[in-house]
Amino acid sequence: MRFEFTAPLWEWASQGGWYFVTVPEEASEDIREIPRPPRGFGSVRVRVSVGGSTWTTSVFPDSKVGCYILPMKKAVRVAEGLVEGGDVPVSLTVLDL
Incomplete structure (x- = not known):
């Protein structure tokens, strides 16, 4: 399962x-619905x-939002020139399937 989105850092x-x-x-709802064994802190492995x-x-699930x-x-923030508040284009693939 793969997701593409842009969100602020x-x-x-x-x-x-x-x-x-x-x-x-x-996308969070879709990830939550994937059947998988439980992992620490409710985490889901991704690429x-x-x-x-x-x-x-x-x-990781954020209960506040x-x-x-x-x-x-x-290392990624530096390599890609990412700054707080700036938009980050993300391609995310769920590995826990």
Whole structure:
């Protein structure tokens, strides 16, 4: 299952230095419906591409907004010139199927 979306980069205020992109509501609902074994913190393994960078990570449910959040590694933010509040074009493939 693959999703393409653009969302702003934001910093997690209570844990400075951690940056995320919020997976849109519709895509989050689709991901939530995929039957899979439970993983820590409700995480879902994914492969992500942003610009020329591709990596494997996990998305995590955010109970405050009801969507998954995607952590954005510093190396990717630097390589792709991403800044807080800027739009990030994401290609996300769910690996836990």
